[in-house]
Amino acid sequence: MTRQKRIILEELRKVTSHPTADAIYEMVRKRIPRISLGTVYRNLEVLSRQGEIQKLNIDSERVRFDGNPSEHCHIRCVVCGRVDDFPVEPTVSLKELNSECGYEILGNKLEFYGKCPECRKTKPSYSQLTKIKEGSIMIDKEGKKVLEALSGFEKPASGKEIAQAAGMDSKIVISKIKTLKSKGLVESPVRCKYCVTPTGRETLS
Ligand SMILES: [Zn+2]
Numbered sequence: 001m002t003r004q005k006r007i008i009l010e011e012l013r014k015v016t017s018h019p020t021a022d023a024i025y026e027m028v029r030k031r032i033p034r035i036s037l038g039t040v041y042r043n044l045e046v047l048s049r050q051g052e053i054q055k056l057n058i059d060s061e062r063v064r065f066d067g068n069p070s071e072h073c074h075i076r077c078v079v080c081g082r083v084d085d086f087p088v089e090p091t092v093s094l095k096e097l098n099s100e101c102g103y104e105i106l107g108n109k110l111e112f113y114g115k116c117p118e119c120r121k122t123k124p125s126y127s128q129l130t131k132i133k134e135g136s137i138m139i140d141k142e143g144k145k146v147l148e149a150l151s152g153f154e155k156p157a158s159g160k161e162i163a164q165a166a167g168m169d170s171k172i173v174i175s176k177i178k179t180l181k182s183k184g185l186v187e188s189p190v191r192c193k194y195c196v197t198p199t200g201r202e203t204l205s
């Protein structure tokens with residue numbers, strides 16, 4: 001193993017924060033000041049191919065790395081993005097699953113999300129509240145109001161009906177619905193009538 005690769009591995013194994021390549025670069029630079037970000041990237045790729053480390057895709061915005069190559073679950077904080085190890089035992093046996101789905105199952109990936117201890121202490125800001133679980137679907141105050149009003153209807157509702165329920169101007173409601181539709185939170189099963197998608201419901205919960 002080259003010295004660079006060894007130091008990258010050593011630095012990564014010192015932490016349990018599942019850092020990004022950029023963060024690892026900052027750590028390694030303290031020991032090898034002239035190393036380039038590209039070299040760090042390349043070595044991380046090689047190390048993960050060799051099974052020395054793990055490449056994590058738990059964060060939709062950036063790849064993270066784990067110095068612990070053994071199989072384990074992770075939990076990500078939806079507020080600050082922190083990723084921690086999560087100790088959990090699968091409750092269903094793989095053998096059982098094999099016969100059920102017809103596949104030969106070779107492995108699985110179980111990911112959790114939540115609010116970390118630090119973020120639970122601080123009251124989240126509005127924008128953090130509306131940042132939903134899986135990705136980063138942001139909706140503003142008015143968008144949320146429209147979504148809430150719409151979720152009160154049992155059948156698909158028109159823009160006018162939603163405006164009345166939300167107590168908002170119908171022009172604003174229509175523009176908000178457009179945005180919500182583009183984010184997959186609202187759908188239009190009938191022309192000019194709208195309802196909340198499952199993702200939209202999740203956003204509200
Ligand atoms: Zn957090």
Ligand SMILES: [Zn+2]
Pocket residue numbers: 018066068072073074084085
């Ligand atoms: Zn881990």
